[in-house]
Amino acid sequence: MYPLEFQDLKDSFKELPGVGDKSAERYVYAINELDKDKVEKMADSLIKFKNNIRTCSVCGCLSSQDLCSVCSSKTRDKSIICVVEDSKSAFAFESTGKYNGLYHVLGGLISPIDEINPEDINILSLISKRITDEVKEVILALNSSVEGDMTSLYIQKKLENKNVKVSRLAYGLPVNADIEYLDPLTIIRAIEDRKYLS
Amino acid sequence: MYPLEFQDLKDSFKELPGVGDKSAERYVYAINELDKDKVEKMADSLIKFKNNIRTCSVCGCLSSQDLCSVCSSKTRDKSIICVVEDSKSAFAFESTGKYNGLYHVLGGLISPIDEINPEDINILSLISKRITDEVKEVILALNSSVEGDMTSLYIQKKLENKNVKVSRLAYGLPVNADIEYLDPLTIIRAIEDRKYLS
Numbered sequence: 121m122y123p124l125e126f127q128d129l130k131d132s133f134k135e136l137p138g139v140g141d142k143s144a145e146r147y148v149y150a151i152n153e154l155d156k157d158k159v160e161k162m163a164d165s166l167i168k169f170k171n172n173i174r175t176c177s178v179c180g181c182l183s184s185q186d187l188c189s190v191c192s193s194k195t196r197d198k199s200i201i202c203v204v205e206d207s208k209s210a211f212a213f214e215s216t217g218k219y220n221g222l223y224h225v226l227g228g229l230i231s232p233i234d235e236i237n238p239e240d241i242n243i244l245s246l247i248s249k250r251i252t253d254e255v256k257e258v259i260l261a262l263n264s265s266v267e268g269d270m271t272s273l274y275i276q277k278k279l280e281n282k283n284v285k286v287s288r289l290a291y292g293l294p295v296n297a298d299i300e301y302l303d304p305l306t307i308i309r310a311i312e313d314r315k316y317l318s
Numbered sequence: 319m320y321p322l323e324f325q326d327l328k329d330s331f332k333e334l335p336g337v338g339d340k341s342a343e344r345y346v347y348a349i350n351e352l353d354k355d356k357v358e359k360m361a362d363s364l365i366k367f368k369n370n371i372r373t374c375s376v377c378g379c380l381s382s383q384d385l386c387s388v389c390s391s392k393t394r395d396k397s398i399i400c401v402v403e404d405s406k407s408a409f410a411f412e413s414t415g416k417y418n419g420l421y422h423v424l425g426g427l428i429s430p431i432d433e434i435n436p437e438d439i440n441i442l443s444l445i446s447k448r449i450t451d452e453v454k455e456v457i458l459a460l461n462s463s464v465e466g467d468m469t470s471l472y473i474q475k476k477l478e479n480k481n482v483k484v485s486r487l488a489y490g491l492p493v494n495a496d497i498e499y500l501d502p503l504t505i506i507r508a509i510e511d512r513k514y515l516s
Contacts, residue, residue, distance in 0.1 A: 122409060123382035125367045132360035137348045138341075149406065150335045151367060152380065159368045162330035163361035169323040169349060170357045182350065184321035208347065211320060 175207075178250070180225035180242045182207040190214075190223060197221045199256040203246065203275060205229055205268070209261065221259075224250060229267035230274055238274055247278045260288040264309075373405075376448070378423035378440045380405040388412075388421060395419045397454040401444065401473060403427055403466070407459065419457075422448060427465035428472055436472055445476050455483040462489060462507075 122130070126148055133144040151159055175181065176188035183189070190196055190210075200221030204210050210223045228241040238244075251258070258279060262268035276286050291309035293302065302310075320328070324346055331342040349357055373379065374386035381387070388394055388408075398419030402408050408421045426439040436442075449456070456477060460466035474484050489507035491500065500508075 122412075123371060123380060123387070125363070125370050125382050126380065128359075129363040129367045132356075132363045135348070135352060135356055135360065136345050138344070143336075145406075146336070147334050148367070150333070151364065152371065154333060156368050158330075158333055159364050161326075162333065163364040165323070165327040165330045166349065166357050166361040166364075169327045169346070170354050172323050173321060173350065182321060182324065184323050189321070208343075214320075 175225070175227075179210075179223045180207075180227055180245075181210045181223055195220075198254050200259065201246070201250060201255055201257070202259045202261050204261050205263065213261070221257075226262075226271065229262065229265070230271045231267045241271075243271075243275060243278070246275070247282075251279065251282050251284055253283075255284055257285040257287060260286065262288075264291060373423070373425075377408075377421045378405075378425055378443075379408045379421055393418075396452050398457065399444075399448060399453055399455075400457045400459050402459050403461065411459070419455075424460075424469065427460065427463070428469045429465045439469075441469075441473060441476070444473070445480075449477065449480050449482055451481075453482055455485060458484065458486040460486075 129148050129151065130141075130144045133139050133147045134141070139147070172184045173182055174184075174186075176183040176191055177186050178191040179188060181188045181190065185192070197220045201224050202210075202213060202219065202221055203224045203226065204213070205226055205228065207225055210225055213219045213223070224242070224246045226241045226243060226246075228236055230236055230238055230241065246258075258275070260272040260275060262272050272288060279286050291306070291313050293299065293306070293310050299307070327346050327349065328339075328342045331337050331345045332339070337345070370382045371380055372382075372384075374381040374389055375384050376389040377386060379386045379388065383390070395418045399422050400408075400411060400417065400419055401422045401424065402411070403424055403426065405423055408423055411417045411421070422440070422444050424439045424441060424444075426434055428434055428436055428439065444456075456473070458470040458473060460470050470486060477484050489504070489511050491497065491504070491508050497505070
């Protein structure tokens with residue numbers, strides 16, 4: 121009995137992650153209540169996003185230009201490159217407002233079990249193109265999973281004979297975390313990476 | 319640092335109910351991964367829905383035509399009208415596949431506290447236009463809230479001098495419900511509406 125347009129829109133919403141029948145219906149009813157210009161804006165945003173968003177030709181981050189706003193900025197510190205798994209991570213760093221260096225987005229992690237080899241992700245351009253004399257440090261900012269550690273190690277090895285410092289993010293307690301609820305691995309890492317105060 | 323198109327699409331998704339910053343971002347990343355034709359279909363569905371969906375001129379249900387598929391059907395039983403609060407309820411009845419009568423969508427419930435009076439919802443056309451000689455029964459299928467009961471009572475009174483049976487949905491145990499977890503009111507209603515088996 122649903123009108124065709126209702127069913128079509130519901131099916132489209134179900135393409136979104138975590139959206140099942142019930143949520144999709146709720147969204148369709150919401151669209152029914154929404155002002156026409158807002159719905160048109162949503163449709164327009166979808167098309168513009170899909171037409172204009174690409175990956176930055178230097179760092180691989182999502183961007184509406186050939187060069188992203190970080191790579192094209194004149195005020196960023198070009199001596200530091202932060203290596204991240206995906207654009208999400210880069211945006212998370214940006215949201216802190218405290219990191220002023222550049223990024224390099226791998227677009228994945230090495231994972232032999234999934235047949236993802238170093239050449240399948242954006243590593244080569246980091247090693248061969250981006251480590252210029254200007255670059256002093258590469259920060260490896262990958263998740264501490266098996267794949268993340270493997271990828272970090274691979275990049276670290278590849279950078280050994282380059283004149284560049286390699287660092288990784290600190291492991292330890294998340295701010296505001298309650299120690300009694302932390303997993304043992306995090307506690308071990310926090311002890312290993314402890315800072316001497318005196 | 320988010321590209322403008324990213325932020326615009328995220329803002330649009332946040333118009334949907336229950337979608338906050340995090341979900342909206344997740345949806346944008348999903349759109350980034352989705353095939354272009356699926357995204358274009360979503361945009362197209364939004365526009366088509368907004369342009370074509372209206373309320374049926376007879377029953378008030380969401381429809382893509384002036385007359386909805388139920389009101390224009392030749393096989394429906396035109397002697398029964400089921401009165402519901404909104405199109406969602408009508409679609410819920412349709413999903414059972416067991417109800418073959420017509421609907422009347424009120425588009426709200428009487429609620430003095432919210433200053434919603436009988437004339438603010440779609441009651442008048444029910445009383446004055448739809449109760450023809452053909453109609454034998456009106457089923458009141460409103461939620462059992464204060465507003466629902468008030469609205470049911472109002473319609474019941476208005477139909478008193480018409481030659482039509484008025485019924486309401488049965489109250490009782492939901493199928494598969496565990497009695498120990500039911501609220502007292504439902505248990506009371508289930509006792510009051512009990513069916514004699516012998």
